[in-house]
Amino acid sequence: MAAASAVLGPLCDGQHSSHDVLHYASPAHLALGPLLQLETCWWVPLLFGLAGVILGVSHPLLDAWQAGRGGEQPRRGSDPSWAFVLAGIALFVLQYASSGALEQPLLGSRLPGLGVPTLDAFLAATAVAHWWAFDGTRQGAFMAALTALAGPAVEMSLINLLHLYAYTHPAWLGTPTWICWVYACGAPAVGNLGRKVSSALLARRQAAEQLR
Template sequence: MVLVRAGVGRRRARNGMLLCALVCLVVQLPTFTAPGDRHGGSKVVRRAAQKDAEGFQGFGLHGAALTASSAVLGPALDGTAHGNFGVLAYHFPPPVPVMLGSYKLFSTAIWVPPLFAFAGLLISSLYWLIDNALAVKAEQRSPSLLQTLAAVMCFAANYWASGFMSSNDLGTGKTVQRLISCVLALWAISAWRVFDGTTTGLVVSVMTAVGGTLIEVFLINAPWWDLYAYSKADFWGVDSWIPWVYFCGAPAVGNLSRLIRNRLA
């Protein structure tokens, strides 16, 4: 009997020790961490924040540069290519002549430079943001200075060609407008393919063509003002070929945007 009681006592003591060990293990378990994981979460957050910051390095200066350049280049192209060729005429407020000494370069309205400035800022920002979103490779968004200048000159030539073809006696009616549209369309698509070729460029070019045209339709047809008018409008107050001029402009702005972005990085 004594031996039995002693055996039972030893088993109870052993069971008690196991129970205490199990309780200690359960209490301590939440504090256990694998080696190297103790601060892993915060490191991941810091790396993500650093990557996001690097993705927008120089974004403000980039936007300012594109805004300023667009405010100058846009009205100059519009005035010399469309104003001087009689494609459109500004009504109110009265256009202001831009002079070089005693020589008149072109005329423009006071609200035109801010509008082009906003367009340049918007297009360049879209290039930056979509490049980031699509993770466009660095070599695909690193145009040289020569390529950028060529893209801008190609756009300027497209702008001038639209004014020249529209103002010359090629005929009247939709047939001529369609012919001009075909020429400018081939020109614009080729410009994207040669000077850009990225999905970003294609998306922004389409957005610019559609958005720019719709903005002009609104500006011309809004009943509370009389800002300007096209002389041979055939599509809701604008020329039906104007989207292709906008399309061609996007790769030019995009190359300039990427060039400045890379220089600021």
């Protein structure tokens, strides 16, 4: 989970810097082919990796707790197919990239017809739809809401206390209002990857015990 998130996170985050949404105080610039120029910093993969572990571990644990109480289970259960997992990740990446592209100024002004409230509404709708399609559980909704709150809170500390980066158009304590919906959308995507990894580890453990 840490390795996957440490790779995917900076690639998504680079979409924001490439669209002039945010910039780091001490950036590292990486060229990943002629079309992808990535601005990041050494601590970014570590932070995304930690978030991936938290989300990846918490979803299977909450699923097991709900199952013990007779509660609802995720759309594709505790062992979703790789196609389902990768589809959720791909749509999250698309939402992440669209947040940067739609927030980017155009000729010194915002995109026509897409002010901040409209962007918030669009990203909120995609986040809710993503949870409904790829999770659909109360525990998943709880984790999405928690991520939507915790993510910006961490960013506020990084921006205002450590001064590690800055958003071009901040709205509240250095962060834009719409970023919470990006975090909310990421929770089901990473959560399903955690479910898949957890299921594979449990199956391997059971097979090893049968051979003893």
